Amino acid sequence: MADERAERVEREEAGGHRDADAVSRFVESFAAQLVEAGMQRMPARVFAALLSSDEGAMTSAELGDQLRISPAAVSGAVRYLAQQHMVSREREPGSRRERYRVHSNQWYEALTNRETVLKRWEGALREGVTSLGGHTPAGRRMAETLAFFEFVDGEISAMMERWRVHRATVFGEG
Amino acid sequence: MADERAERVEREEAGGHRDADAVSRFVESFAAQLVEAGMQRMPARVFAALLSSDEGAMTSAELGDQLRISPAAVSGAVRYLAQQHMVSREREPGSRRERYRVHSNQWYEALTNRETVLKRWEGALREGVTSLGGHTPAGRRMAETLAFFEFVDGEISAMMERWRVHRATVFGEG
DNA sequence: CCTTAACTTCACAAATTTCTGAAGGAAGCG
DNA sequence: CGCTTCCTTCAGAAATTTGTGAAGTTAAGG
Numbered sequence: 001m002a003d004e005r006a007e008r009v010e011r012e013e014a015g016g017h018r019d020a021d022a023v024s025r026f027v028e029s030f031a032a033q034l035v036e037a038g039m040q041r042m043p044a045r046v047f048a049a050l051l052s053s054d055e056g057a058m059t060s061a062e063l064g065d066q067l068r069i070s071p072a073a074v075s076g077a078v079r080y081l082a083q084q085h086m087v088s089r090e091r092e093p094g095s096r097r098e099r100y101r102v103h104s105n106q107w108y109e110a111l112t113n114r115e116t117v118l119k120r121w122e123g124a125l126r127e128g129v130t131s132l133g134g135h136t137p138a139g140r141r142m143a144e145t146l147a148f149f150e151f152v153d154g155e156i157s158a159m160m161e162r163w164r165v166h167r168a169t170v171f172g173e174g
Numbered sequence: 175m176a177d178e179r180a181e182r183v184e185r186e187e188a189g190g191h192r193d194a195d196a197v198s199r200f201v202e203s204f205a206a207q208l209v210e211a212g213m214q215r216m217p218a219r220v221f222a223a224l225l226s227s228d229e230g231a232m233t234s235a236e237l238g239d240q241l242r243i244s245p246a247a248v249s250g251a252v253r254y255l256a257q258q259h260m261v262s263r264e265r266e267p268g269s270r271r272e273r274y275r276v277h278s279n280q281w282y283e284a285l286t287n288r289e290t291v292l293k294r295w296e297g298a299l300r301e302g303v304t305s306l307g308g309h310t311p312a313g314r315r316m317a318e319t320l321a322f323f324e325f326v327d328g329e330i331s332a333m334m335e336r337w338r339v340h341r342a343t344v345f346g347e348g
Numbered sequence: 349c350c351t352t353a354a355c356t357t358c359a360c361a362a363a364t365t366t367c368t369g370a371a372g373g374a375a376g377c378g
Numbered sequence: 379c380g381c382t383t384c385c386t387t388c389a390g391a392a393a394t395t396t397g398t399g400a401a402g403t404t405a406a407g408g
Contacts, residue, residue: 018312022306026298030299037212038212040395051316054312060354070399073397074355076397095354096352096353096405098355104315117210117211121207124203124204124206127200128200131199136192136228138228144278145225147345152333155333167321171321216367233384244368244369245368247368249385249387269384270374271383271384
């Protein structure tokens, strides 16, 4: 308790004016939602931290410090997030430091771009239709499910296009 | 190996004309996709088995037999699936047996009806906007993300309506 | 070049999750 | 009303996952 308070004061003296406790509470609660949705704990926490940073970017050390986790944990989490295209890595030229950035409006596009996932589901279902036979009840059910995913696939890009328009009108061309 | 073959012959003699091996391969590969998407293993396997059954329904015993799992495992998996509205339970009147059914065209509606999830995300984000302050860069990023989820929320029901129309034209009013 | 800072990888300990066997009901059937 | 069948619950063994410390790698800076 005393430690946390001391740390918070220290950080605020360093120039920030944010309520570190409130931010931390948000980070943990948002991360919890992500975890419940299937994301691993560390990636979720790291992502939430980046999302709630003013820069939209943090260094490995900052992440480890705020989340109280080891450099190894940061490394693993960031590798995962980068693979999922939810963050990108930046090298500050002339430094060994790396910054991890969440591209505010690109990350949820990545979320919907689970295209990879959808495509794999479709592949598995297609295989199912083949092995069950399109004339069997099970095969027909499978074919319908497949059609649904294909439909969703097609709809999503249209939806994202509408979102970009909507976003531009509300938030301006960011 | 010999066991598997014997079992398959046995099942086919029992009246089925399906290639049990092929079905099983599909069940496992589709379940694997579901697992990768965050579902627990047993629910995923049970669900895949139901989906690929001709009836679209199986008893607890049939599930345990096909998947080689204990009644306890079936029970747990089915409870989870029922909570998620992905299967429903049926009591054959005058029997202690219970059948678990996947309503072919309702389960993926349940998938998109992760409304609950979306709403919770929105709640967490709203909290984030409040604690970060709408005037800070982080707060603005958060607000935009929130707007995205609200947008998606609204779009999904429209999309599902279009799907129902599309489905009716392709598969008939099933 | 050598030093040092920063990130990564790896092996392992700890925590968590998963599945089972066994015991405990509920509900049909005689 | 007791027997039997089926389902559920529960405690615990087994497997998996998770996060750490320590060693290794890369690249900047003197």
